[in-house]
Amino acid sequence: MNISGKLGMGGLGTCAAVLPALAFLMTAPAAAFTAYVSNEKGNSISIIDTDKLEVVKTVPVGHRPRGIVLSKDGSELYICAGDDDLIQILDTKKLAVVGTLPSGPDPELLILSPDGKLLYLSNENDNMVTAIDVASRKAVAEIPVGVEPEGMGLSPDGKVLVNTSETTNMAHLIDTQTRKIFANVLVDARPRAAQYTPDGLELWVTSEVGGTVSVIDAANPKVKQKISFEIPGLSKEAIQPVGLRFAPDGKRAFVALGPANRVAIIDTMTKKVEKYLLVGQRVWQLAFTPDAKYLYTTNGVSNDVSVIDVASLKVVKSIPVGSFPWGVVIAPQ
Amino acid sequence: MIVKPGIVAALLGMALAACAFPAGAASNIEIKAGFIRVPHTQETLSILDIPAADDGIAGARLAAEDNNTTGGFLGQSFAIEDVPLKPGDDPVAALNDLAARGIFFVLADVPAVSLLALADAAKDKGVLLFNTSAPEDSLREENCRANVFHVAPSYSMLADGLAQYLVWKQWKRWLLIKGSHPQDELYAEALRHAAKKFGAKIADERIYEDTGGGRRSDSGSVQTQRLIPAATQNAPAYDVLVAADESEVFANYLPYRTWDPRPVAGSAGLVPMSWDGTHEQWGAIQLQNRFMKFASRRMNARDNNAWVAMRMIGEAATRTGANDPKVIREYMTGPDFAIAAFKGQKQTLRHWNQQLRQPILLGDGRMIVSVSPQEGFLHQTSELDTLGFDEPETKCKLK
Numbered sequence: 001m002n003i004s005g006k007l008g009m010g011g012l013g014t015c016a017a018v019l020p021a022l023a024f025l026m027t028a029p030a031a032a033f034t035a036y037v038s039n040e041k042g043n044s045i046s047i048i049d050t051d052k053l054e055v056v057k058t059v060p061v062g063h064r065p066r067g068i069v070l071s072k073d074g075s076e077l078y079i080c081a082g083d084d085d086l087i088q089i090l091d092t093k094k095l096a097v098v099g100t101l102p103s104g105p106d107p108e109l110l111i112l113s114p115d116g117k118l119l120y121l122s123n124e125n126d127n128m129v130t131a132i133d134v135a136s137r138k139a140v141a142e143i144p145v146g147v148e149p150e151g152m153g154l155s156p157d158g159k160v161l162v163n164t165s166e167t168t169n170m171a172h173l174i175d176t177q178t179r180k181i182f183a184n185v186l187v188d189a190r191p192r193a194a195q196y197t198p199d200g201l202e203l204w205v206t207s208e209v210g211g212t213v214s215v216i217d218a219a220n221p222k223v224k225q226k227i228s229f230e231i232p233g234l235s236k237e238a239i240q241p242v243g244l245r246f247a248p249d250g251k252r253a254f255v256a257l258g259p260a261n262r263v264a265i266i267d268t269m270t271k272k273v274e275k276y277l278l279v280g281q282r283v284w285q286l287a288f289t290p291d292a293k294y295l296y297t298t299n300g301v302s303n304d305v306s307v308i309d310v311a312s313l314k315v316v317k318s319i320p321v322g323s324f325p326w327g328v329v330i331a332p333q
Numbered sequence: 334m335i336v337k338p339g340i341v342a343a344l345l346g347m348a349l350a351a352c353a354f355p356a357g358a359a360s361n362i363e364i365k366a367g368f369i370r371v372p373h374t375q376e377t378l379s380i381l382d383i384p385a386a387d388d389g390i391a392g393a394r395l396a397a398e399d400n401n402t403t404g405g406f407l408g409q410s411f412a413i414e415d416v417p418l419k420p421g422d423d424p425v426a427a428l429n430d431l432a433a434r435g436i437f438f439v440l441a442d443v444p445a446v447s448l449l450a451l452a453d454a455a456k457d458k459g460v461l462l463f464n465t466s467a468p469e470d471s472l473r474e475e476n477c478r479a480n481v482f483h484v485a486p487s488y489s490m491l492a493d494g495l496a497q498y499l500v501w502k503q504w505k506r507w508l509l510i511k512g513s514h515p516q517d518e519l520y521a522e523a524l525r526h527a528a529k530k531f532g533a534k535i536a537d538e539r540i541y542e543d544t545g546g547g548r549r550s551d552s553g554s555v556q557t558q559r560l561i562p563a564a565t566q567n568a569p570a571y572d573v574l575v576a577a578d579e580s581e582v583f584a585n586y587l588p589y590r591t592w593d594p595r596p597v598a599g600s601a602g603l604v605p606m607s608w609d610g611t612h613e614q615w616g617a618i619q620l621q622n623r624f625m626k627f628a629s630r631r632m633n634a635r636d637n638n639a640w641v642a643m644r645m646i647g648e649a650a651t652r653t654g655a656n657d658p659k660v661i662r663e664y665m666t667g668p669d670f671a672i673a674a675f676k677g678q679k680q681t682l683r684h685w686n687q688q689l690r691q692p693i694l695l696g697d698g699r700m701i702v703s704v705s706p707q708e709g710f711l712h713q714t715s716e717l718d719t720l721g722f723d724e725p726e727t728k729c730k731l732k
Contacts, residue, residue, distance in 0.1 A: 106622075124619055127402055146406065147399045148619050166616065167644075167673065168403040169651070184406040186651065189673040190616075209673035235716055237678035259677075 033289050034092070035296055035330045036077055037305055038065040039322030045079065045090065046305075046321040048296075050289055050330065053307065053317050059095050062088050067109035067152075068327040071134070072116025077329070080107040080121065087121070087132070092331065102139050104130045109151060113176070114158040122149035122163055129163045129172075131179065141179045145172045153194035153203065155218065164191035164205060171205050171214075173221055183221040187214040192242045197268060198250040206241035206255060213241055213255060215271065227271050234260055243285040247310065248292045254308075256283040256297060263297055263306075265313060277315055279306035287328040298325040361408045364400075364656045366646060367431040368393055368639070369416045369424055369451070370442040376548045378585040381698070384635075389442045389465060390415055391628040392636030396643030398627070400650075409650055413643070418443070425454040432458040437658040440642050442635060445469040452478040461658045463642035466635050469519060473686045474722060477729035482665065483688040484642045485634075486607050488523035490721035494693025494705035495575075495598055495605040496527035497719070501707045504572035504596070508565070509538040510587075511577040521577035524599065531710075536571040539564070543582045561590035568593065575599040602697060605705070608637030609696045614704075617675035641674050641689070648672055677704065683718070686729040690717040 032051035039046060043065065047057040062081025069078050070092070077090040078101065087101035087110070103121060107130075110121035118140070119132040129149055131141040146168025153162040154176075161174040164187075171194055173183040188210020196203050196218065203216040213227040229239045240258030246268065247254070253266040262276045263283060280299025283306070287296050295308040298321075305325060307317040373384045385391070393413050400411040414436060416427045424447045431439060437460050441448055445467045452462055462481045464472065468488045472481070486494075499505070507528060511521035521538075528535055541564060565574065565587075574591055576599040578584035584600035596602060610631030613621060620640070624632040632640070649661045649670065664670055666687065671679040676692045683690060693705045710719045718724070 106619075125622055147402045148616070165403075166619075167399055168406070169648075169673075170403070170406065172406075181406075189648075189671055189679060209679045210671065211679065235712075237715065237717070240678070 033291075033330050033332060035287065035289075035305070035328060036068055036070075036090075036092075037296075037298055037321050037325050038068045038079060038327040039324060040064055040066055040300070040326040041324035042322030044322045045077070046325070047095065048305065048319060048321070050294065053319055055319065055321055057095060058322060059090065059097075061090065061097060062086070066326045067107070067121070068329050069110050069112050069119070070329050070331055072112065074331045074333065078110060078112075078119060080110055082106045082108055082124070087119070099137070101132050101134075101137050103132070104128055104139070104142070108149075111152040111154055111161075114154065114156075120152055120154075120161055120163075122152055124148055124150065127165070129161070129174065143174055143179055143181070145181070146170050146184075151192050151194045151205070153196060155196050155203075156198060156200040160196075160218075162194040162196075162203060162205075164194050166190045166192070166208075169207075169210075171203065171216065173203075185214075185216055185221050185223060187216075187223065188212045188226070193244040195244045195246060198246055198248060204244060204246075204253065206244050208240045208242055208258065211236060211239045211241065213244070213253075213266075225271055227266060227273070229255075229257065229260075229264055229273060229276075231257075231260055231262065231276055243283070243297070245286040245288060245295065248288065254286055254295055256286055258282055258284070259301075261299075263295075263308065275313055277308060277313065279308070279315055280304045280318060284325070285327050287330045289330050290332045296328050296330065298328050300324050300326060362650070362654075362656045363410050363412070364438065364646060364650050365412045365414060365436050366393070366397075366438040366440055366643060367414045367416055367428075367436045368440045368442070369418065369427050369431075371418050371424075371444065371447065373442075373635075374581065377581050378548055378583075382581075384633075385628075385630055387628060388633070389635040389639045391630075392624070392632060392638070392640035393440055393465075393643045395624055395627045396640040396647065399623075400643065400647030403647065403651055407651060407654070409656075411643070411647060411650075413440075425450055428454055428460065429458075432460050437461065438646050438661075439463070440465050440639055442466045442639070445472055448472060448481070449476055449478075452481050455480050459658050461662055463645070465638040465642050470523065470722065473688050474728040477686045477731055479687075479731040480662075481687060482642070482645070482682065483686070484638045484645070486691060486693060487688065487721050488520050489526060490688075490691075491605040491607075491693060492520070492523035492527035493530065493720045495603070495695060496524070496531045496533060497705045497707040497710055498603075498695055498703050499573055499575075499598065500531045500533055501709075505533045506536045506569075506571045507533055507573055507575045508568050508571040508595070509535050509575050509577065510541055510564070510583075511538070512580055512582050512584075513540055513542045514580045514582075516579040517577045520579050520600070524575055524577055536569045541578070541583045543580065548581065557586045558590060561586050562592045565590075566592035571595060573598055574602075576601055603695055603702055604697065605693050605695055606634050607691060607693065608632065608634040609694055609698070609701065611696055611699060612675075612694055612701050614701070615675050615677040620675050637674075641672065641680075644674070645672050645689075678717075680717075681715075683724070685724050685727050686731065688721065690715060690720075692717065693720060 035048040037046040063083035067080040079088045089099040091098045104123040106125040108124045129143040146165025148166035151164040171185045188207035190209035215225040243256035255264045281301035297306045305319045397411040576584040578600040587597045649664045706716045
């Protein structure tokens, strides 16, 4: 037994994040984009002007908003309102909820087909993936998957839809033509995000409880490598990979590590972790600005968003948002 | 076995999938688990705590259904056989009957003495036992057995989880009141040990005698309102009353009735536990919703332990593609085994006594107040090992 006194790592994330912000403000008048952040407990969407680096508006929405995605033309934001059992449609000009889509029970995450016509979403409560036709606002298919479906990913050509199931511990690969599963790949415990590399050759899946990222060969769906993480001073249990994004050039992967309060930066070729960046507490989801210069992270426990400068790999700002921020997407305007 | 229409559809859809599935998967294996249980007392102080007829086993049944959804992709199916024991029934005879019918996984919700008898009887039969309720430390220490996995936390894990929080709150002076049954002394001893371990002091210790009688009466509160202040007066200065009442005799009478206005913890008030119907963090709401739909009631700690036990079997079967208890045991005790059970971090087995490492929830039956281990209690391998007897102090020699 080795029990010592006190350790106060808790609040470091936000303090460290703010320091370099001044330098950033002086040098970088970036193009202004709009970031949308869903606040799981705030029942709201925070709208961030990425030029001003601040929340310009908070829009009240349904209960327990988590997964969010923009329509192809950016005019609508689709919001999984999990506790209302529906998808809300937010008009991004009016910034008001203008309609709903049927979703099945407890929608959590969703993804838009490359042509913008279909929304695929995971129903956490009934082991289904639902496909919704956006134009007719109707559910057109239900695909049975494992227990507690969660993450949704699409191959760059749109031919393969991937769903992860948290208690079944699999990535289910679904043919979007036949809408049937053609492969199930067992990964480590509680899989969360599933993302294809931009070249479509690999599928990466984060495992929150397993603490790893599985790299799956897209052509021959098997795990070919597992990436694990080590952070001095943190126990293995605290490292919980959740959100995952590839830089658009495909050279680096960014993985949110949950209560480790860090984002890991991985070289996509070597699969080695280059760096860990301290962000806010319980970091969930990630989104790049359309110019790929900045990466935004939602920090569920510290109620803020960290902004990472992708060129220098530094956290340059933390922006307070609503209560328990979860999802984030960024629109070109 | 319960198969939903959705699962059948999944199975059909999976015909292709079986080919694509990587090595490790086997096809068409059945895994049946027996569930030997002795019904828990209906004599509870609060009517909310009266156990349902499917207490415990409902959790195992739900896990079998969860396992079957996963198994549908792999050609594995899971089932539970209920073996409720009546007073006077011999648990060993029940185990022998299961083994004779080729059931080698047995979940046990039985008293410690019966569990030990089951373990010894199971030894030559290759049966693996999963302890879903008995909290005695002796089962994990001097009486540990290589064929028993402890899913339920021990008294020392519960007491340490509570003590860490009370110490974090700076409530370091405890008035300990224990019941007059041997089981109460076991919990009290774990609380004394926890106080010493984390720097709290037992300001005074009292015994609350069980004078017999039932729990239900139409005018119960009138008397209790006078009895409890009397039982708690003239205490030295203390911060929190800690109760050890494993027999439902007095602990739930303590809150709001103590002579001094002090919070109550232990067997009532702030209770350390492995699970509660009010726990919803870390995705637990999903399991709670599933259980509610399945059993039409809230999931208690015994239901949850049974769910975890059956999921452990499912997880090991999924990873190994096997239903042979030898292979399952090897995987569970190996370095790769971990189970996700909605308490914020992976849960693994202590290799020295096969106890499942786990966070301890602290709640009052309405809300989860906190979850231990508390921040700042450090450990060289896993902070979860700050809860309960650790490897260097263990008396367990697995055999």
